[in-house]
Amino acid sequence: MEVTMIINGSSVTRDVEPRTLLVHFIRDQVGLTGTNVGCDTSSCGACTVHVNGESVKSCTMLAVQADGAEIKTIEGMASPSGELHPLQRAFQENHGLQCGYCTPGMVMAASSFLAENPHPTEQEVRHGLEGNLCRCTGYHNIVKSVLAAANETAEV
Template sequence: MTKVTLTVNGRSMSGQAEGRTLLSSFLREELGLTGTHVGCDTSQCGACVVHMDGQAVKSCTVLAQDVDGASVTTIEGMANADGSLGTIQQAFQDHHGLQCGFCTPGMVMASAALLAENPKPTEAEVRHYLEGNICRCTGYHNIVKAVMAASGQDAGGAVAAE
């Protein structure tokens, strides 16, 4: 076991991890942050996306011991300081960008990374950026609308992909 210390959502946190422990498991099981979901353990679904040192990563592909000293933001860190929903989270709620909610943490985290890189993406850019995240409920249309709204653009113009 190795001691892993990192900054998670602005707070210093530590825990023990075996060499094979994935960051997704470490966050959920060792640190008790269960908002990061694990859907596949093969980096196919994107439900486990977190930000590590400012970059979106699929936490099921990163070993916990490799994040020692890093800064990680999880879905729990996306809320406003008063606990209310952050801009992207609120847009997902307002535009019905979720149904079962399983993919939502990864979608929100990926969307935040996109908007950090490209504050005013086109609808095509949103769709392309989110290709690594699977949603089996919504058909993506309302997710795209939510991201467009979170960017301050007209969400009503988003059209269903053919």
């Protein structure tokens, strides 16, 4: 089947098998490998992307279901000039990553979360990210990073 979607601001059209997961479409057919495959069961959140502005675990969605959608991946978070998104910068400055495998999904989930709750408490951040797992157990600095990004955004 032919699918067309806007990924990080660019129109992408490809032929896909109807059973192709969105995560595999993004990685294998579009070549955006920042979106990670962690579990294929929606348990870890490493594959989180935005579909029409909402956080979605892309291992739970077929590419054909995203036909006509606007997709944003971790590669689309930085500005066109390469300036990091406030969340990316906060993760860097607050050591919000260890091995880095969960980081793209965490950043995408946190971005969606902050859009809904721009001034969260620590407990709200922890609850908002509970669907994303860090195998290195770096949650303290992940939460610290999200709170720093929220504070930076509030100051602008």
